[in-house]
Amino acid sequence: MSSPSREEASKEEDEEENRLLEGEGEGEGGAAAEEKILVGDFEFDSVDDSSVPPFSWKKLWLFTGPGFLMSIAFLDPGNLEGDLQAGAIAGYSLLWLLMWATFMGLLIQLLSARLGVATGRHLAELCRDEYPNWARLVLWFMAEVALIGADIQEVIGSAIAIQILSRGFFPLWAGVLITASDCFFFLFLENYGVRKLEAAFAVLIATMALSFAWMFGDAKPNGKELLMGILLPRLSSKTIRQAVGVVGCVIMPHNVFLHSALVQSRKVDPNKKGRVQEALNYYSIESSAALSVSFVINLFVTTVFAKGFYGTKQANSIGLVNAGQYLEEKYGGGAFPILYIWGIGLLAAGQSSTITGTYAGQFIMGGFLDLRLKKWLRALITRSFAIVPTIIVAVVFNTSEASLDVLNEWLNVLQSMQIPFALIPLLTLVSKEHIMRTFRVGPVLELFKRVAWTIAGLIIVINAYLLLDFFLSEVNSVLLGLLACSCIAVYVAFIVYLVSRSGVLPSAWVNRLPKGFSSTGN
Secondary structure, three states: OHHHHHHHHHHHHHHHHHHOOOOOOOOOOOHHHHOOEEOOOHHHOOOOOOOOOOOOHHHHHHHOOHHHHHHHHHHOHHHHHHHHHHHHHHOOOOHHHHHHHHHHHHHHHHHHHHHHHHHOOOHHHHHHHHOOHHHHHHHHHHHHHHHHHHHHHHHHHHHHHHHHHOOOOOOHHHHHHHHHHHHHHHHHHHHHOHHHHHHHHHHHHHHHHHHHHHHHHHHOOOHHHHHHHHHOOOOOHHHHHHHHHHHHHHOOHHHHHHHHHHHHHEEOOOOOHHHHHHHHHHHHHHHHHHHHHHHHHHHHHHHHHHHHHOOOOOOOOOOOOOHHHHHHHHHOOOOOOHHHHHHHHHHHHHHHHHHHHHHHHHHHHHHHHOOOOOHHHHHHHHHHHHHHHHHHHHHHOOOOHHHHHHHHHHHHHHHHHHOHHHHHHHHHHOOOHHHHHHHOOOHHHHHHHHHHHHHHHHHHHHHHHHHHHHHHHHOOOHHHHHHHHHHHHHHHHHHHHHHHOOOOOOHHHHHHOOOOOOOOOO
């Protein structure tokens, strides 16, 4: 009697496999809406929708993709610059912070995925409904500012790589235009299915891993010092800025919006509790694996520059623009010069992060403003938002390597300051029962929730330090000082407003705020 049942189950599994990667539905929402990958339950179709089907390696493979696309933001050129500067100036001493910052980033991204799967909508769409129009527009503006900052780094990083690999034939501005056009080529792959696009990203990540692993092997770092750097927390006054850069590079505002949209590329019915929990389980495994890979790649870059430049005269002057030249001088040419290995890795980082940045821009603009545009038009608009200022930067800073590196460093600071405007709405929404239903972060996950809010608080404290540091070092006139103070006051007031709507503050505190701050209506 059991043999026919097994044959029927096997037949159903084969039929389901043939349908798994079929596109379904037409829409205007980007990858998350253009195609839904069917993830059936094979022989477990008869299981009650409220229960979680047994683990399946085949299912894990089908859910693999969004997490690796998300992880690319942890490997963009801005991250690489933060890595190399941390290594050159602080040596191995900030590796522990890199590890814990990656872990913090993982917690945030898991919450983002939870929001997207449980609601069937992404973060920008939910913010549009949750906040009043004025707050929604401010959040959209902040998200766009963060995205433009990230895009400038990503496109400039690709342009620098193109300049290295062409032996200086292409100037920086030409590399910017090439990168912008390449982005549309990769987006064209989406027409052939989400899995094809995910495969292209897998190749780019593998290229980064191999390139930086090769450099790691050439550098031969001290294993004992490397291990101590990971396990032994150390921080000095001389490395505070690099430490802030490490945290700011790893947790990217636009990535919080992006991941909540990417997880919707798999067809999961948010009304079926068992299927939602199953998806969350697989996405947790996939995201953890993806960010483990990103941590190893970032560790490779940091240790190469720690081994080669820590304690040297070049340590304070090294940056993304001249890193290849310094590497060649330090480690020599060889059969395959390290300069070109660095260029290949940097190009893969820049190209992949530029494309994911374009996706994030589409979701952010479409979600906050409720736009319904053709995919190519949406991509053109979001690309223009970044490419125009990037070309200006490339022309202005083309002859000044030091100025470009300083700009990159402050762009990292800018993105760090934007993190609360993605993180606080996320933490607010995942705690609301009418949005998340049974999947809200409630008493069962209270520890998880507290850790997430602790991360948010830590980031706000870091931003306070950055603002104070900027004020003391850059503000030289009374007028500029008044302007800076006004901007800081508005910045802090908006954060207070967002926190007051989250429900995390005691009601007695909220009641003391000015009228309108604690309002939960639209």
